Amino acid sequence: MENELHRRDKVGVQDFVLLEDYTDTDAFLENLEKRFNENLIYTYIGSVLVSVNPYQELGVYGDEFIQTYRNVNFYELPPHIFAVADAAYRSMRGENHNQCVLISGESGAGKTEASKKILQYIAASSTHSNNVQQVKDRLLQSNPLLEAFGNAKTNRNDNSSRFGKYMDIQFDYKGAPIGGHILNYLLEKSRVVHQTNGERNFHIFYQVLMSGDEDLLGALGLLDRPEHFFYLNQGSCVEAYTVDDRKNFRAVMHALRVCDFSVAEQQALFSIVASVLHLGNLQFEEEQGLAAIYSQEPVAMIAKLLGCPVDVLLSAFLNRTIEAKGEKLTSPLNIEQALYARDALAKGIYDRLFTWIVKKINSSLAKREGPKCSLMGLLDIYGFEIFGTNSFEQFCINYCNEKLQQLFIELTLKSEQEEYQKEGIEWEPVQYFNNKIICDLVEAKPVGIIAIMDEECLRPGEPTDHTFLDKLSQTIGSHPHFVCHMAADAATRKTIQRDEFRLIHYAGDVTYNIQGFLDKNNDLLFRNLKEAMSQSSNIITCECFTEEELLSKKRPNTASSQFKSSLSQLMVILMSKEPSYVHYFDEKIVLHQIKYLGLMENLRVRRAGFAYRRPYEVFLQRYKSLCPETWPHYHGSVRDGVHALITHLDYVMMTTNLAREYHDLLVIWLFFNP
Ligand SMILES: Nc1ncnc2c1ncn2[C@@H]1O[C@H](COP(=O)(O)OP(=O)(O)OP(=O)(O)O)[C@@H](O)[C@H]1O
Numbered sequence: 001m002e003n004e005l006h007r008r009d010k011v012g013v014q015d016f017v018l019l020e021d022y023t024d025t026d027a028f029l030e031n032l033e034k035r036f037n038e039n040l041i042y043t044y045i046g047s048v049l050v051s052v053n054p055y056q057e058l059g060v061y062g063d064e065f066i067q068t069y070r071n072v073n074f075y076e077l078p079p080h081i082f083a084v085a086d087a088a089y090r091s092m093r094g095e096n097h098n099q100c101v102l103i104s105g106e107s108g109a110g111k112t113e114a115s116k117k118i119l120q121y122i123a124a125s126s127t128h129s130n131n132v133q134q135v136k137d138r139l140l141q142s143n144p145l146l147e148a149f150g151n152a153k154t155n156r157n158d159n160s161s162r163f164g165k166y167m168d169i170q171f172d173y174k175g176a177p178i179g180g181h182i183l184n185y186l187l188e189k190s191r192v193v194h195q196t197n198g199e200r201n202f203h204i205f206y207q208v209l210m211s212g213d214e215d216l217l218g219a220l221g222l223l224d225r226p227e228h229f230f231y232l233n234q235g236s237c238v239e240a241y242t243v244d245d246r247k248n249f250r251a252v253m254h255a256l257r258v259c260d261f262s263v264a265e266q267q268a269l270f271s272i273v274a275s276v277l278h279l280g281n282l283q284f285e286e287e288q289g290l291a292a293i294y295s296q297e298p299v300a301m302i303a304k305l306l307g308c309p310v311d312v313l314l315s316a317f318l319n320r321t322i323e324a325k326g327e328k329l330t331s332p333l334n335i336e337q338a339l340y341a342r343d344a345l346a347k348g349i350y351d352r353l354f355t356w357i358v359k360k361i362n363s364s365l366a367k368r369e370g371p372k373c374s375l376m377g378l379l380d381i382y383g384f385e386i387f388g389t390n391s392f393e394q395f396c397i398n399y400c401n402e403k404l405q406q407l408f409i410e411l412t413l414k415s416e417q418e419e420y421q422k423e424g425i426e427w428e429p430v431q432y433f434n435n436k437i438i439c440d441l442v443e444a445k446p447v448g449i450i451a452i453m454d455e456e457c458l459r460p461g462e463p464t465d466h467t468f469l470d471k472l473s474q475t476i477g478s479h480p481h482f483v484c485h486m487a488a489d490a491a492t493r494k495t496i497q498r499d500e501f502r503l504i505h506y507a508g509d510v511t512y513n514i515q516g517f518l519d520k521n522n523d524l525l526f527r528n529l530k531e532a533m534s535q536s537s538n539i540i541t542c543e544c545f546t547e548e549e550l551l552s553k554k555r556p557n558t559a560s561s562q563f564k565s566s567l568s569q570l571m572v573i574l575m576s577k578e579p580s581y582v583h584y585f586d587e588k589i590v591l592h593q594i595k596y597l598g599l600m601e602n603l604r605v606r607r608a609g610f611a612y613r614r615p616y617e618v619f620l621q622r623y624k625s626l627c628p629e630t631w632p633h634y635h636g637s638v639r640d641g642v643h644a645l646i647t648h649l650d651y652v653m654m655t656t657n658l659a660r661e662y663h664d665l666l667v668i669w670l671f672f673n674p
Pocket of ligand 1 (some may be wrong): 054055056111113159584
């Protein structure tokens with residue numbers, strides 16, 4: 001198997017570091033293409049894995065591949081996602097260092113598939129006791145469940161993740177998975193109520209409708225075809241040809257059982273899914289300028305499914321109560337407001353349901369009490385997006401990608417070069433574009449885009465998307481990465497409308513339409529509807545809409561501020577772990593992508609730098625048993641200890657040839673890795 005792998009993988013270079021013309025982007029691309037044409041989708045840049053989506057089954061993920069890559073040093077076998085998983089897993093066990101695998105790439109490039117392969121690898125490589133098997137099953141089954149509720153067909157990917165996911169897997173000292181925890185980020189909930197042409201709503205809606213379970217469908221009032229539901233028919237696309245909704249529904253049912261969802265919870269969950277569909281079919285008519293319910297039928301169905309009193313629900317759909325200075329003022333809604341409230345409820349219920357599902361999975365994955373464990377994190381988050389029309393969601397997603405790029409720069413380009421300089425190693429700095437300037441443009445206070453948007457959302461008066469854009473133009477109009485009609489020169493003005501702004505992102509220019517920015521940021525759900533939901537007897541709904549929330553006087557954080565703070569927490573988590581990077585491309589790789597990701601710069605740093613670096617402490621701890629002077633304890637400084645160890649092993653000559661100073665000893669790790 002191993003020989004066969006090497007025989008096949010002879011095209012181009014397996015590691016870009018070996019590329020003769022390593023500064024030439026065309027040569028980089030040519031190597032990638034040459035290998036891709038031979039179905040060799042993986043190539044390294046040092047320890048970073050680059051992959052091109054083959055969009056076809058290559059037969060390289062079976063058990064025999066897992067066995068081949070198990071416990072084999074990273075560079076001994078051709079590049080593979082299993083090699084990354086194995087290296088991270090062994091490093092976590094051998095050095096007791098928490099790991100994370102960061103998978104990046106544009107939408108459809110293959111990130112989710114990669115994260116599943118890593119999970120598959122971990123599950124197959126670790127021990128199989130009963131308890132561990134249960135954890136593995138739950139980790140694996142969390143995927144179909146979260147995909148059903150959080151993925152959808154977009155025009156780029158039939159199974160696009162519309163939420164961000166970070167999963168920590170917890171391991172015991174033997175390397176067996178004993179628990180896990182998932183963090184979810186910003187679900188694209190606007191999809192619940194609207195889909196652009198050719199796109200679908202979240203998979204679960206079609207799965208339930210295609211389930212073929214007549215009893216379930218009858219109970220949920222869902223005996224109609226998907227086209228019948230307004231929340232499913234706007235994209236004129238109810239089928240995704242590469243997605244088998246019926247089969248996936250069975251997978252979801254299985255996953256629910258494995259992840260310990262009780263029968264009552266399953267019923268409550270499907271009732272919520274159905275209630276969202278009925279909400280979409282709730283129509284209003286005008287009576288004396290105000291909204292009236294067009295047909296009682298959907299309201300009765302929603303009330304039944306959510307276990308809410310019909311009259312409370314009816315009144316909540318048509319009125320809005322505001323509390324000011326201790327007084328409650330109720331005013332009736334017009335049609336536009338009623339439709340807004342209906343959609344806000346659909347989005348709110350679904351979004352909270354999604355978070356509830358993650359919480360439930362987490363409780364099924366929670367580690368029993370026990371000693372401290374090691375962690376391996378897997379980040380699979382939406383890739384950079386440039387659509388025909390880009391809105392608030394793309395703004396958040398692209399901001400997230402800026403932050404991840406910042407982390408990549410920080411960990412692979414900046415800190416590494418700084419370290420060499422700090423250590424006094426002769427080093428010619430590699431220049432790179434630092435996208436911190438764009439991160440600051442979005443998140444700085446008080447003049448970043450998020451801060452300005454929040455200020456606009458919170459100020460009295462009548463803020464609109466246009467007043468927000470005016471503020472942006474006045475405050476940051478001259479920023480080199482911001483463009484808007486008002487502040488642009490005559491030539492640029494022709495390319496940008498009055499209701500748009502453009503950000504010059506690290507990955508390209510994206511023009512955002514401001515329509516809906518403030519609404520989506522405010523994320524307002526009228527109090528009456530929240531009150532109605534808190535009276536629900538549906539066991540999930542009442543958990544998601546609490547009395548506490550109703551009583552709280554504190555204004556909830558805006559959507560962008562919440563996202564910003566959850567991203568900054570994510571950065572802290574990722575920074576605390578040893579990262580492995582995987583970059584995914586789709587088939588149409590363009591030079592532009594290679595350039596913006598900083599891969600060429602990374603290659604230059606790799607080429608000029610040291611292949612392996614280990615801190616003295618870790619090195620000494622790992623190898624002290626090889627030298628009587630350092631075993632079991634060395635009483636001097638760790639640096640001296642490392643020197644004693646090396647001297648003992650008679651590597652002095654080699655190391656002095658390589659470099660004059662002791663600190664360059666780090667490089668010798670390469671030679672006596674057991
Ligand atoms: N290694 C692979 N081998 C074969 N096909 C693949 C592989 N990786 C991805 N694909 C194909 O590409 C499709 C898109 O991949 P995936 O859903 O992982 O993309 P993504 O980067 O997670 O996209 P998004 O950001 O939209 O969620 C998959 O449904 C699958 O058909």
